[in-house]
Amino acid sequence: MKNQLIMRKAIFTAAFLLVFIFSGLSFYRSRHLKEPVVAGDGLLEVRKLSHYFPGLKGSLNDASVYILGKGDAGSEGGAALVLGGSHAEEPAGRLAAWLLVENARLEKGRLFVILTANPSASTSTRPGGAYPPDYEIPTPWGRQKFRQGDRWSNPLDQWPDPEVYIHYPSRQQLAYMDIRNQNRTWPGRPDGTMTEKTCYAMTQLIIKEQIDLVIDLHEAELQYPVISTIVAHQKGEDLAALASMMISGEEGFNIGVEYSPVALRGLSHREIGDHTQAIPLLLETPEPFLDATRGRTDRALLLTGKDEFVMKAGRHGLLFEKLDENGWPIDVRVGRHLSSIIQIFKVWTELHPERPIQMENVPRYAEVISAGTGYYLKNPDQAPAGRLFYE
Amino acid sequence: MTAFITFLYYLMVAFFAVCFIWNFRRSKNWQSEVLYLIVLLPFLLRLFRLK
Numbered sequence: 001m002k003n004q005l006i007m008r009k010a011i012f013t014a015a016f017l018l019v020f021i022f023s024g025l026s027f028y029r030s031r032h033l034k035e036p037v038v039a040g041d042g043l044l045e046v047r048k049l050s051h052y053f054p055g056l057k058g059s060l061n062d063a064s065v066y067i068l069g070k071g072d073a074g075s076e077g078g079a080a081l082v083l084g085g086s087h088a089e090e091p092a093g094r095l096a097a098w099l100l101v102e103n104a105r106l107e108k109g110r111l112f113v114i115l116t117a118n119p120s121a122s123t124s125t126r127p128g129g130a131y132p133p134d135y136e137i138p139t140p141w142g143r144q145k146f147r148q149g150d151r152w153s154n155p156l157d158q159w160p161d162p163e164v165y166i167h168y169p170s171r172q173q174l175a176y177m178d179i180r181n182q183n184r185t186w187p188g189r190p191d192g193t194m195t196e197k198t199c200y201a202m203t204q205l206i207i208k209e210q211i212d213l214v215i216d217l218h219e220a221e222l223q224y225p226v227i228s229t230i231v232a233h234q235k236g237e238d239l240a241a242l243a244s245m246m247i248s249g250e251e252g253f254n255i256g257v258e259y260s261p262v263a264l265r266g267l268s269h270r271e272i273g274d275h276t277q278a279i280p281l282l283l284e285t286p287e288p289f290l291d292a293t294r295g296r297t298d299r300a301l302l303l304t305g306k307d308e309f310v311m312k313a314g315r316h317g318l319l320f321e322k323l324d325e326n327g328w329p330i331d332v333r334v335g336r337h338l339s340s341i342i343q344i345f346k347v348w349t350e351l352h353p354e355r356p357i358q359m360e361n362v363p364r365y366a367e368v369i370s371a372g373t374g375y376y377l378k379n380p381d382q383a384p385a386g387r388l389f390y391e
Numbered sequence: 392m393t394a395f396i397t398f399l400y401y402l403m404v405a406f407f408a409v410c411f412i413w414n415f416r417r418s419k420n421w422q423s424e425v426l427y428l429i430v431l432l433p434f435l436l437r438l439f440r441l442k
Contacts (some may be wrong), residue, residue: 005419009416012419013428020432020436023436159397160400
């Protein structure tokens with residue numbers, strides 16, 4: 001009887017260790033996956049966020065800042081900052097930023113790009129969400145793998161959460177987990193949590209580099225009303241409205257404009273506008289992967305945006321954006337972001353000829369849909385010396 | 392202060408992980424044994440900073 005008991009516990013322990021080792025390896029690999037970036041000819045320099053706020057040095061969130069320009073010749077123009085991966089589970093934002101760094105050339109002005117604005121959030125997936133750990137984009141030279149990520153910073157880097165998150169400096173009470181949500185912790189503070197410090201570093205970057213425009217790239221579930229839109233601070237209302245008209249007229253898709261609510265604190269489109277000289281705009285594309293009524297949460301859903309259950313919700317009038325059997329493929333979502341950025345820069349330059357931002361060689365909506373996102377990703381094995389970086 | 396609170400939480404996780412292992416060893420009911428191991432898994436993943 002005693003031997004039986006020992007044998008049973010040994011079997012259970014062995015099974016437990018097997019599960020622990022395999023799951024642990026999977027989580028470890030996902031957290032430490034290196035994503036290659038082959039910077040294009042337009043790259044001037046890569047800095048770390050700690051350059052602007054040393055308090056972030058040594059932290060996982062000491063993100064890379066890719067600075068694109070034309071050297072001294074272009075430094076007289078304006079300056080823009082594009083943020084990908086504020087919410088890492090919204091891949092179109094990160095991929096659009098990736099294509100900017102790998103392809104864009106600045107004729108006038110400077111472009112600052114942060115591919116992973118919250119690196120910690122890119123190293124975990126949502127508990128209970130059944131997210132895949134990563135996804136792959138097909139390219140002419142193979143497949144490039146990216147981390148899936150989550151909306152919130154990884155609890156391994158910032159834990160525990162408070163009972164109620166009190167936003168600084170407004171003292172507005174927000175949901176407890178949003179203390180790890182990078183789009184609820186702007187403008188940040190130097191002695192706050194890691195996520196708040198990251199926002200503080202980016203706020204310092206915006207002030208010190210005299211950034212004119214901040215474009216924060218996001219995706220949204222179709223059951224959320226703020227979708228397929230530009231969310232603009234009141235300083236950028238004209239710019240957003242004009243850009244929306246230009247996009248609808250020239251790029252082949254419609255995008256709306258929403259105004260940033262004054263009473264909702266912590267968001268980039270509110271706090272950057274209130275605390276710095278820059279005009280913040282937040283872009284949303286549709287991502288059915290995020291919808292609560294989705295079916296199987298796999299890589300296919302992430303990349304094709306096809307889901308019969310979300311479609312059924314649409315038939316019941318529960319969606320704020322259309323969804324048919326074509327889904328919302330990643331190329332459509334990346335293309336929307338890129339064309340929106342191109343048109344925003346164009347309108348900005350027309351409105352502010354003394355601070356021009358002129359960008360070339362970035363694929364537009366129709367081109368990304370036609371050739372695919374991966375067509376514009378460069379082969380890290382053939383990267384010129386000094387141009388290969390890792391996120 | 393934040394780092395100190397985090398450290399206390401890790402101590403708490405370690406304490407409960409030891410409790411689960413202790414109870415697993417003492418238990419003579421196979422269903423309880425399975426339950427202790429299932430509950431132990433996320434505690435160890437956090438303790439080893441894997442998830």
